[in-house]
Amino acid sequence: MTYETRLTADERAELRAIAAEIVPASDEYGVPGADDPAIQADLLATLGRDTALVREALGQLRTLAGGSFGALPPDRREVVAGALRATGGKAVATLSRVVLQCYYRDDRVLHSLGLEARAPFPMGNVLPDGDWSLLDPVRARPPFWRRTD
Amino acid sequence: MNDPVDVLIVGAGASGAAVAWSLAETRMRIVCLEQGGWMNPAEYPSAGRDWEARAYGDFSPSPNVRGRREDYPVNDDNSPIKVLNFNAVGGSTVMYTAHFPRLHPSDFRVRTLDGVAEDWPIDYATLEPFFALNDRMMGVSGLAGDPATPPHEPPMPPLPMGKSGALFGKALNSLGWHWWPSDTTVATTDYEGRARCINLGHCTPACAQGAKASTDITYWPAARRAGVEVRTHCRVREITTNEHGMAAGAVYYDADGVEQFQAAHVVVVACNGVGTPRLLLNSASGRFPNGLANSSGLVGKNLMFHPYAQVYGYLPEETDSHRAPPTCLWSHEFYETDRTRGFVRGYIFQFGRGVGPVVEAVTSEAKGILPWGREHHAKFRRLSGHRMSMAAICEDLPEEHNRVTLDPVLKDSHGIPAPRIDYTLGENSRRMLAHGEARAREILAAAGATDICVNSPIPMGGWHLLGTARMGTDPERSVVNEWGRAHDVKNLFIVDGSVFVTSGGVNPTSTIQAIALYVADQMKQRLATLFD
Numbered sequence: 045m046t047y048e049t050r051l052t053a054d055e056r057a058e059l060r061a062i063a064a065e066i067v068p069a070s071d072e073y074g075v076p077g078a079d080d081p082a083i084q085a086d087l088l089a090t091l092g093r094d095t096a097l098v099r100e101a102l103g104q105l106r107t108l109a110g111g112s113f114g115a116l117p118p119d120r121r122e123v124v125a126g127a128l129r130a131t132g133g134k135a136v137a138t139l140s141r142v143v144l145q146c147y148y149r150d151d152r153v154l155h156s157l158g159l160e161a162r163a164p165f166p167m168g169n170v171l172p173d174g175d176w177s178l179l180d181p182v183r184a185r186p187p188f189w190r191r192t193d
Numbered sequence: 194m195n196d197p198v199d200v201l202i203v204g205a206g207a208s209g210a211a212v213a214w215s216l217a218e219t220r221m222r223i224v225c226l227e228q229g230g231w232m233n234p235a236e237y238p239s240a241g242r243d244w245e246a247r248a249y250g251d252f253s254p255s256p257n258v259r260g261r262r263e264d265y266p267v268n269d270d271n272s273p274i275k276v277l278n279f280n281a282v283g284g285s286t287v288m289y290t291a292h293f294p295r296l297h298p299s300d301f302r303v304r305t306l307d308g309v310a311e312d313w314p315i316d317y318a319t320l321e322p323f324f325a326l327n328d329r330m331m332g333v334s335g336l337a338g339d340p341a342t343p344p345h346e347p348p349m350p351p352l353p354m355g356k357s358g359a360l361f362g363k364a365l366n367s368l369g370w371h372w373w374p375s376d377t378t379v380a381t382t383d384y385e386g387r388a389r390c391i392n393l394g395h396c397t398p399a400c401a402q403g404a405k406a407s408t409d410i411t412y413w414p415a416a417r418r419a420g421v422e423v424r425t426h427c428r429v430r431e432i433t434t435n436e437h438g439m440a441a442g443a444v445y446y447d448a449d450g451v452e453q454f455q456a457a458h459v460v461v462v463a464c465n466g467v468g469t470p471r472l473l474l475n476s477a478s479g480r481f482p483n484g485l486a487n488s489s490g491l492v493g494k495n496l497m498f499h500p501y502a503q504v505y506g507y508l509p510e511e512t513d514s515h516r517a518p519p520t521c522l523w524s525h526e527f528y529e530t531d532r533t534r535g536f537v538r539g540y541i542f543q544f545g546r547g548v549g550p551v552v553e554a555v556t557s558e559a560k561g562i563l564p565w566g567r568e569h570h571a572k573f574r575r576l577s578g579h580r581m582s583m584a585a586i587c588e589d590l591p592e593e594h595n596r597v598t599l600d601p602v603l604k605d606s607h608g609i610p611a612p613r614i615d616y617t618l619g620e621n622s623r624r625m626l627a628h629g630e631a632r633a634r635e636i637l638a639a640a641g642a643t644d645i646c647v648n649s650p651i652p653m654g655g656w657h658l659l660g661t662a663r664m665g666t667d668p669e670r671s672v673v674n675e676w677g678r679a680h681d682v683k684n685l686f687i688v689d690g691s692v693f694v695t696s697g698g699v700n701p702t703s704t705i706q707a708i709a710l711y712v713a714d715q716m717k718q719r720l721a722t723l724f725d
């Protein structure tokens with residue numbers, strides 16, 4: 045059984061709805077929301093060991109919403125999402141993390157941030173050497189480690 | 194039944210590798226049993242697009258989160274600081290950040306100088322040649338001439354200062370405080386078969402490029418060429434003793450889960466400050482009812498972590514962020530005792546360079562500075578790539594109630610009792626943490642940072658595991674003698690961070706490995722009289 049099938053269709057719909065509250069789409073920045081189909085597909089495919097806690101958080105969400113969160117009107121969703129976040133705890137933290145970790149590796153999102161959409165290896169990065177003359181005042185200090193003899 | 198060996202080493206991490214390499218020149222038959230396997234750098238997080246996310250899963254520094262089959266669980270519920278490690282050939286160096294300061298001379302004389310804890314039975318001068326040897330073997334980058342430390346010559350130049358280093362440097366200069374490029378085991382030139390660092394920027398959860406020195410790519414290849422055998426996926430359950438009270442060998446589970454016995458003339462334990470007391474306590478027998486080598490009752494006691502006060506903020510300027518090794522600079526301004534500060538001993542600051550977008554989002558959300566909803570994007574753009582971060586690494590004084598014992602319920606996958614940690618922060622540590630936090634805030638203010646966040650102590654910060662089988666000359670007040678041999682068992686040696694008498698206020702691995710080399714050297718010098 046894959047992890048994806050462990051969330052029911054209802055749970056997946058709720059996950060999509062709360063993801064949109066955490067990170068909504070933005071025309072201003074030209075980015076999708078975390079409910080975007082590709083981001084959701086990544087999220088479901090990689091939920092793995094976090095499935096149980098995410099399910100628990102979705103259960104908390106349902107309780108706060110008094111039923112389906114996704115079926116609430118938008119202004120009510122915002123209030124309930126705020127209440128969920130305020131609840132805190134491991135399950136809500138996990139829910140928020142899995143949403144963010146998939147969102148911030150999406151190519152479109154990374155490009156909008158001016159970041160390259162790639163693994164660090166094998167290309168690496170260039171690190172500027174910096175201005176070593178800044179160290180001059182420290183070089184001028186006499187040794188100050190404590191002597192023991 | 195395996196043929197007896199001359200030396201059996203348990204644990205292939207920082208210290209186990211160093212001791213194996215050093216002893217190899219004796220041409221003795223040496224076997225190392227390691228519960229983990231050889232790592233494959235192609236599978237390291239930085240080789241994949243999910244490089245940041247894996248730090249929350251199979252490459253978490255916490256064995257409890259990671260849950261790989263090589264890991265053993267740790268009950269650290271009763272500690273504000275959680276135990277971190279890595280279990281593989283290379284041990285926790287596979288997953289360390291490679292910040293590589295040495296203990297200071299004063300660290301070995303804390304009772305004499307400051308009236309607390311106990312002096313070490315050895316001093317900085319004793320270890321100095323082994324620090325230098327270890328620097329060459331691991332490949333250390335750094336800059337000679339630091340006025341805060343005894344003179345030494347790192348074999349490679351320092352990492353670039355980068356944007357973050359310059360920003361810190363300016364702030365610290367304005368305060369008149371010490372700073373210096375850190376010693377680090379990240380290669381800055383091609384070195385002994387390792388290519389120079391190309392700034393993957395994700396050093397801690399293993400370096401896919403191999404520029405970071407973990408012992409699987411430094412000591413172990415050399416030790417194996419010299420004839421040492423590493424047996425992987427072999428978890429030691431207990432060290433057995435014979436009728437003379439000497440170590441006879443080790444019972445372990447092999448890669449197929451089959452119980453095996455390896456006889457040995459000498460046993461060296463290198464399982465780290467939690468794994469070593471666990472193994473000694475699990476080796477209790479009729480002759481050693483309180484655990485092996487535990488007539489002092491100190492096995493597992495005096496656990497020291499180094500509580501970290503992490504403080505960070507955000508600048509209008511860009512920092513190096515995730516595009517550079519996290520090791521950058523250190524400051525030893527507050528290292529030596531100044532009683533007007535309200536505590537004894539001290540700490541270094543370790544300055545970082547920032548984090549990647551996922552870690553930025555997840556940690557800032559958790560801190561409450563990154564909102565959900567409409568405001569999310571604008572705020573994230575002010576945070577991402579702008580973090581300026583530092584941590585005060587505080588000296589933890591030894592206190593017997595901070596300890597490792599065996600959990601009565603929790604067991605690993607082989608049914609071996611798991612370690613339980615009981616730890617509370619001492620008053621001296623609390624004051625030091627508060628001092629470090631306040632100074633860090635001053636540094637951030639001098640740099641113009643906003644949105645200041647604090648983790649003090651860092652809960653997921655038990656990466657330095659020290660003091661649980663300490664060295665000393667008095668068998669009633671220590672577990673091993675001044676050259677690493679157990680007082681109670683004359684062919685049993687301990688070489689890892691357990692033997693630390695005090696913790697100092699710096700990352701410990703340089704000193705751990707120097708001690709391992711020193712103990713190996715002592716063994717070589719005394720081969721004819723080793724068991725006297």
Ligand SMILES: Cc1cc2nc3c(=O)[nH]c(=O)nc-3n(C[C@H](O)[C@H](O)[C@H](O)COP(=O)(O)OP(=O)(O)OC[C@H]3O[C@@H](n4cnc5c(N)ncnc54)[C@H](O)[C@@H]3O)c2cc1C
Nearest residue numbers: 204206207208228280284285290291292429465689700702
């Ligand atoms: C996230 C992280 C960051 C760190 N950053 C730094 C840093 O920047 N600078 C620094 O100085 N230090 C750092 N450290 C700490 C550093 O990794 C350790 O100090 C060092 O590796 C300890 O060396 P050791 O030989 O005592 O134990 P380890 O390197 O932990 O090796 C112990 C080995 O023993 C094996 N073992 C344990 N029990 C058994 C058993 N029963 N049977 C068989 N094998 C067993 C384990 O699998 C492991 O491989 C960091 C650690 C972590 C986790």
